[in-house]
Amino acid sequence: MNLTPDSKVLVQGITQPIGSYHASRMKAYGTNVVAGVSAGQGGREVSGIPVFDLVDEALRHTGSVDAAIIFVESYQVLDAALEAIDAGIPQVILVTGAIPPLDVVHLLRKAQATKTIILGPSSSGIIVPEKILLGTQETEFYTPGPVGLISRADVLTYEVALALTQAKLGQSIGVNLGSEPIAGSSFRQWLQILATDESTKAIVLVDQSGGGNHQATARYIAEVIDKPVVVYIAGRYTPMDQQLSDTSAQVAAQLSVPVTRSSSAQDKVRVFKEAKIPVAERPSQIPDLLKKALKNKD
Template identity: 75%
Template sequence: MNLTPDSKVLVQGITQPLGSYHAARMKAYGTNVVAGVSAGQGGQELHDLPVFDLVEEACNYAGSVDATVIFVEPYNALDAALEAIDAGIGQIVLVTSGIPPLDIVRLLQKAQFTDTLVIGPSSSGIIVPGKLLLGTQESEFYTPGSVGVITRAATLSYEIALTLTQAGLGQSIAVNLGSDVIVGSSFLQWLQVLATDENTEAIVLVDQTGGGSEEATAQYIAEAVDKPVVAYVAGRYTPVDKQVGNASAILAAQLSGPVTNASTAQHKVAAFKKAKVPVAERPSQIPELVRKALKK
């Protein structure tokens, strides 16, 4: 990750209602939004930003672009992301949800080959409180500080941020990985980023049922992360044969096969505890565990 307040940001799908609204919010927050892209809508201005038909045209106008936030329709999202990669943009936030899984597989293959960071799909993006907003994060819940937050559930991340803020624990960065079954960047990748981030002193990891990478994540924390890490797993008391998440994630998970013990919240909690990672039983307990971990 290479994001600063000076990073140049593009908004793809800026003439879409959601893209237009959040482009204005990002710009008002101080994000250096330089242009927008909407096929067939080039030549106009929106929120004092030039709109182009092609990503390449926007990059030529801006000189270079560091990150793009994509709001286009699900079946156009793959083409939009591939266009951004071909233009040399190294960081992509996919706000769009409901993207066909095979499209995401194709995108991630290309991203891996080109060393592109993909966040999402179905992500509320990234916020560096007081400095930078990429996506749809609700900034009023955040305050500048030194606690990094990595989460799969967008709405829950606001509750966590508010709980930390009310406890006087500001945040260095908050990243929503996305709630679809197949997503780009992982907990492991962002732990690697925050483990070396000089502005982050502690990390809060918020997971939910579904998926099965918690053993690798927990092992990495135990072996390679010197900073305090606190975990919270949503759905801890959900019955074993049930899943939580948004509608598309639940449907996709059910179509892929039965719920296994390895994807339950209980299994994830056990994996984190085995690695001696403190696990909160409820969001309100997180600030207490963070403070306790920082004192060690």
């Protein structure tokens, strides 16, 4: 992946209040937001960004685009994302959450067939500090450096980024996979990307209870990744029947069945420790573990 200030970015749902706000933020950060799409709003401008009715129409004006950021309503996301994929956009970030699960499954099958990278649902996107912002990441917590940060958590991501920044361990990239159970990208996919990224010297994973594939992730790190990796799992002290990825899921669990032990934070910690991967007890411990891992690597 080669994200630079020259990478072209398209914002779908740009005339939505949240879309226009974050399109302006991205542009102010230096992101090359070349166009927006909002059906029925073509011909307008948002913060100097031209708006089109269709993705194909926008690309006829801008040429090929490197990433699309989607802010449309949840029931419109599938159509918007398929429109971006069909137009050949290689990376799609779904800021919108609460997308119907069958829509997400349909979208991910299409993305797999076309080798499109999907982040989300409920993703705050990607930041390459002081270079490019794709999504809603809070920029003040990040500073340039050698650490790749991949997270499934929400605001906790910023606490980890701040801890790294204060320890003078800047970030090569910050990636938020989204906090919902069905996610477009996996830790393993991004580990593979960062493994070959020359600017990334070490990697931090921030996970939480819920979801799966932690066994495969731990095995992949142990067998394939030769860069230092430190893991933090949120929610390890949360009662078992509340260990789900968001508030609505926790409420649903109280009315139905508790989360399985196989996806609990405690089980994830055990799996990573058994694979000899450093696991932080708290976010403030991550920098020390990272420095130790980097020293051992050297």
